[in-house]
Amino acid sequence: DTEVxxxxxxxxxxxxxxxxxxxxxxxxxxAMYWYKQKAKxxxxxxxxxxxEKLSINESVPSRFSPECPNSSLLNLHLHALQPEDSALYLCxxxxxxxxxxxxxxxxxxxxxxx
Amino acid sequence: GEDVxxxxxxxxxxxxxxxxxxxxxxxxxxxxxWYKQEPGAGLQLLTYIFSNMDMKQDQRLTVxxxxxxxxxxxxxxxTQTGDSAIYFCAESMGGSSNTGKLIFGQGxxxxxxx
Numbered sequence: 001d002t003e004v005x006x007x008x009x010x011x012x013x014x015x016x017x018x019x020x021x022x023x024x025x026x027x028x029x030x031a032m033y034w035y036k037q038k039a040k041x042x043x044x045x046x047x048x049x050x051x052e053k054l055s056i057n058e059s060v061p062s063r064f065s066p067e068c069p070n071s072s073l074l075n076l077h078l079h080a081l082q083p084e085d086s087a088l089y090l091c092x093x094x095x096x097x098x099x100x101x102x103x104x105x106x107x108x109x110x111x112x113x114x
Numbered sequence: 115g116e117d118v119x120x121x122x123x124x125x126x127x128x129x130x131x132x133x134x135x136x137x138x139x140x141x142x143x144x145x146x147x148w149y150k151q152e153p154g155a156g157l158q159l160l161t162y163i164f165s166n167m168d169m170k171q172d173q174r175l176t177v178x179x180x181x182x183x184x185x186x187x188x189x190x191x192x193t194q195t196g197d198s199a200i201y202f203c204a205e206s207m208g209g210s211s212n213t214g215k216l217i218f219g220q221g222x223x224x225x226x227x228x
Contacts (some may be wrong), residue, residue, distance in 0.1 A: 004156075006156075031214060040221075041214075041220070041221075042155065042202055042218035042219060042220055042221055043202075043218055045215055045216065048214065048215070056215065057152065061125075088141055090156055090157065092157075094214060096214075098215040099212045100144065100145045100164070101214055102162065102164075103159070103160065103214070103216065105149075105156040105157040105158070105159075106156050107155055107156040108156050109157070110154075
Protein backbone atom coordinates (compact mmCIF):
# COMPACT_ATOMS: atom_id res chain seq x y z
CA ASP A 1 0.00 0.00 0.00
CA THR A 2 1.71 3.17 -1.20
CA GLU A 3 -1.14 5.55 -0.62
CA VAL A 4 -1.94 8.44 1.67
CA UNK A 5 -5.69 8.76 2.15
CA UNK A 6 -7.57 11.80 3.39
CA UNK A 7 -11.15 12.26 4.54
CA UNK A 8 -13.39 13.98 3.88
CA UNK A 9 -12.75 15.00 0.27
CA UNK A 10 -14.79 18.19 0.69
CA UNK A 11 -15.89 20.02 3.83
CA UNK A 12 -18.07 23.08 4.26
CA UNK A 13 -18.24 24.56 7.74
CA UNK A 14 -19.42 27.68 9.49
CA UNK A 15 -17.18 29.86 11.59
CA UNK A 16 -18.59 28.46 14.84
CA UNK A 17 -18.31 24.79 13.88
CA UNK A 18 -15.78 22.24 15.08
CA UNK A 19 -14.62 19.68 12.56
CA UNK A 20 -11.67 17.37 11.95
CA UNK A 21 -9.65 16.35 8.93
CA UNK A 22 -8.19 12.86 8.86
CA UNK A 23 -5.14 11.40 7.15
CA UNK A 24 -3.94 7.81 7.08
CA UNK A 25 -0.96 5.94 5.67
CA UNK A 26 0.12 2.30 5.98
CA UNK A 27 3.60 2.58 4.52
CA UNK A 28 5.31 2.46 7.90
CA UNK A 29 6.32 6.11 7.56
CA UNK A 30 7.29 7.88 10.77
CA ALA A 31 6.98 11.46 9.55
CA MET A 32 3.67 13.08 8.66
CA TYR A 33 2.91 16.58 7.48
CA TRP A 34 0.03 19.04 7.07
CA TYR A 35 0.18 21.59 4.25
CA LYS A 36 -2.25 24.34 3.28
CA GLN A 37 -2.66 25.27 -0.38
CA LYS A 38 -4.59 28.29 -1.60
CA ALA A 39 -5.79 28.43 -5.21
CA LYS A 40 -3.00 28.87 -7.75
CA UNK A 41 -0.37 28.92 -4.99
CA UNK A 42 2.20 26.38 -3.81
CA UNK A 43 1.61 24.30 -0.68
CA UNK A 44 2.72 25.89 2.58
CA UNK A 45 3.91 23.73 5.44
CA UNK A 46 1.83 23.92 8.62
CA UNK A 47 2.98 21.07 10.89
CA UNK A 48 5.44 18.18 10.94
CA UNK A 49 5.16 15.12 13.17
CA UNK A 50 8.20 12.92 13.61
CA UNK A 51 7.76 9.63 15.49
CA GLU A 52 4.33 10.85 16.66
CA LYS A 53 5.78 13.99 18.22
CA LEU A 54 5.17 17.49 16.89
CA SER A 55 8.50 18.70 15.55
CA ILE A 56 7.53 21.76 13.52
CA ASN A 57 4.70 24.25 13.94
CA GLU A 58 5.05 26.99 11.33
CA SER A 59 3.41 29.62 13.55
CA VAL A 60 -0.03 28.31 12.69
CA PRO A 61 -2.99 29.94 14.53
CA SER A 62 -4.34 27.92 17.45
CA ARG A 63 -7.69 27.43 15.71
CA PHE A 64 -5.82 24.62 13.89
CA SER A 65 -4.89 21.81 16.27
CA PRO A 66 -2.96 18.79 14.96
CA GLU A 67 -2.98 15.38 16.57
CA CYS A 68 -1.06 12.20 15.82
CA PRO A 69 -2.78 9.35 17.72
CA ASN A 70 -0.47 6.70 16.25
CA SER A 71 2.13 6.25 13.54
CA SER A 72 -0.49 5.72 10.81
CA LEU A 73 -2.93 8.49 11.61
CA LEU A 74 -2.80 12.26 11.55
CA ASN A 75 -5.71 14.54 12.39
CA LEU A 76 -6.24 18.26 12.05
CA HIS A 77 -8.88 19.66 14.40
CA LEU A 78 -10.57 22.85 13.26
CA HIS A 79 -12.39 25.34 15.46
CA ALA A 80 -13.59 28.90 14.94
CA LEU A 81 -12.11 29.16 11.48
CA GLN A 82 -12.24 32.24 9.29
CA PRO A 83 -13.31 32.47 5.62
CA GLU A 84 -9.67 33.08 4.67
CA ASP A 85 -8.87 29.58 5.97
CA SER A 86 -10.72 28.15 2.97
CA ALA A 87 -8.13 26.14 1.04
CA LEU A 88 -6.99 22.67 0.03
CA TYR A 89 -5.44 20.90 3.02
CA LEU A 90 -2.86 18.33 2.03
CA CYS A 91 -1.40 15.58 4.16
CA UNK A 92 1.93 13.96 3.34
CA UNK A 93 4.14 11.28 4.82
CA UNK A 94 7.75 10.18 4.47
CA UNK A 95 9.91 7.43 5.95
CA UNK A 96 11.49 9.89 8.33
CA UNK A 97 11.69 13.68 8.50
CA UNK A 98 14.82 14.94 6.81
CA UNK A 99 16.45 15.72 3.49
CA UNK A 100 16.32 13.17 0.77
CA UNK A 101 13.16 11.52 1.97
CA UNK A 102 10.33 11.38 -0.53
CA UNK A 103 7.13 12.95 0.69
CA UNK A 104 4.01 11.19 -0.54
CA UNK A 105 0.93 13.39 -0.68
CA UNK A 106 -2.72 12.57 -0.23
CA UNK A 107 -5.42 13.97 -2.53
CA UNK A 108 -6.35 16.68 -0.05
CA UNK A 109 -9.48 17.96 1.67
CA UNK A 110 -11.05 21.00 0.06
CA UNK A 111 -12.30 23.17 2.92
CA UNK A 112 -14.78 26.01 2.56
CA UNK A 113 -15.47 28.23 5.57
CA UNK A 114 -18.67 30.26 5.34
CA GLY B 115 16.36 33.19 3.32
CA GLU B 116 15.16 30.43 1.11
CA ASP B 117 13.33 31.16 -2.12
CA VAL B 118 12.41 29.11 -5.17
CA UNK B 119 11.35 30.74 -8.43
CA UNK B 120 9.70 29.36 -11.53
CA UNK B 121 8.09 30.85 -14.61
CA UNK B 122 4.31 30.66 -14.30
CA UNK B 123 3.18 29.32 -17.66
CA UNK B 124 4.40 27.17 -20.55
CA UNK B 125 2.47 26.14 -23.64
CA UNK B 126 3.69 23.43 -26.03
CA UNK B 127 2.28 21.28 -28.82
CA UNK B 128 1.72 17.57 -28.32
CA UNK B 129 4.86 15.64 -29.27
CA UNK B 130 7.22 18.55 -28.57
CA UNK B 131 9.64 18.67 -25.64
CA UNK B 132 8.80 20.83 -22.64
CA UNK B 133 11.43 22.46 -20.46
CA UNK B 134 10.43 23.88 -17.09
CA UNK B 135 13.01 25.96 -15.26
CA UNK B 136 13.56 26.71 -11.59
CA UNK B 137 16.07 28.69 -9.53
CA UNK B 138 16.68 28.26 -5.81
CA UNK B 139 18.68 30.07 -3.18
CA UNK B 140 19.54 27.68 -0.35
CA UNK B 141 23.08 26.54 -1.11
CA UNK B 142 22.83 23.89 1.59
CA UNK B 143 19.96 22.15 -0.22
CA UNK B 144 21.11 18.66 -1.03
CA UNK B 145 17.89 17.41 -2.62
CA UNK B 146 15.70 19.09 -5.21
CA UNK B 147 12.34 17.75 -6.28
CA TRP B 148 9.79 18.00 -9.07
CA TYR B 149 6.13 17.48 -8.23
CA LYS B 150 3.13 17.37 -10.58
CA GLN B 151 -0.35 18.49 -9.56
CA GLU B 152 -3.37 17.81 -11.75
CA PRO B 153 -6.55 19.87 -11.21
CA GLY B 154 -8.28 19.05 -7.93
CA ALA B 155 -5.63 16.51 -6.93
CA GLY B 156 -2.74 16.20 -4.51
CA LEU B 157 0.92 16.37 -5.47
CA GLN B 158 2.65 13.52 -7.23
CA LEU B 159 6.42 13.21 -6.85
CA LEU B 160 7.88 12.90 -10.34
CA THR B 161 11.59 12.77 -9.62
CA TYR B 162 14.31 14.20 -7.45
CA ILE B 163 18.01 14.84 -7.79
CA PHE B 164 20.82 14.83 -5.29
CA SER B 165 23.05 17.90 -5.41
CA ASN B 166 26.19 15.96 -6.35
CA MET B 167 24.53 14.96 -9.62
CA ASP B 168 24.36 17.03 -12.80
CA MET B 169 21.69 15.03 -14.54
CA LYS B 170 19.12 12.36 -13.88
CA GLN B 171 17.03 10.61 -16.51
CA ASP B 172 13.87 8.63 -15.91
CA GLN B 173 11.99 7.55 -19.04
CA ARG B 174 10.61 10.76 -20.62
CA LEU B 175 11.90 12.97 -17.82
CA THR B 176 15.36 14.53 -17.68
CA VAL B 177 16.46 16.70 -14.75
CA UNK B 178 19.46 18.97 -15.15
CA UNK B 179 21.12 20.66 -12.18
CA UNK B 180 23.58 23.55 -12.37
CA UNK B 181 24.65 23.88 -8.76
CA UNK B 182 26.91 26.87 -9.43
CA UNK B 183 23.99 28.90 -10.80
CA UNK B 184 21.43 27.19 -8.51
CA UNK B 185 19.38 26.35 -11.58
CA UNK B 186 17.25 23.25 -12.02
CA UNK B 187 15.30 22.19 -15.09
CA UNK B 188 12.82 19.47 -15.97
CA UNK B 189 12.60 18.30 -19.56
CA UNK B 190 9.62 16.23 -20.66
CA UNK B 191 10.20 14.50 -23.97
CA UNK B 192 7.31 13.78 -26.37
CA THR B 193 4.87 15.81 -24.27
CA GLN B 194 1.34 14.40 -24.15
CA THR B 195 -2.00 16.04 -23.30
CA GLY B 196 -1.98 14.02 -20.08
CA ASP B 197 1.11 15.98 -19.03
CA SER B 198 -1.00 19.14 -18.71
CA ALA B 199 -0.74 20.08 -15.04
CA ILE B 200 1.06 22.40 -12.62
CA TYR B 201 4.68 21.47 -12.00
CA PHE B 202 6.31 22.49 -8.73
CA CYS B 203 10.01 22.64 -8.10
CA ALA B 204 10.93 22.21 -4.41
CA GLU B 205 14.09 22.33 -2.36
CA SER B 206 14.59 20.51 0.90
CA MET B 207 16.02 22.74 3.59
CA GLY B 208 19.48 21.66 4.54
CA GLY B 209 22.19 22.60 6.99
CA SER B 210 21.20 22.44 10.64
CA SER B 211 17.54 22.62 9.65
CA ASN B 212 17.40 19.07 8.37
CA THR B 213 13.71 18.80 9.05
CA GLY B 214 12.47 17.67 5.68
CA LYS B 215 10.70 20.98 5.19
CA LEU B 216 10.10 21.59 1.50
CA ILE B 217 10.15 25.06 0.00
CA PHE B 218 8.07 25.11 -3.17
CA GLY B 219 8.26 27.38 -6.18
CA GLN B 220 5.11 29.09 -7.40
CA GLY B 221 4.43 26.34 -9.91
CA UNK B 222 4.54 26.31 -13.70
CA UNK B 223 1.27 25.59 -15.50
CA UNK B 224 2.02 23.40 -18.51
CA UNK B 225 -0.57 23.55 -21.26
CA UNK B 226 -0.26 20.91 -23.98
CA UNK B 227 -2.14 21.66 -27.19
CA UNK B 228 -3.19 18.78 -29.44
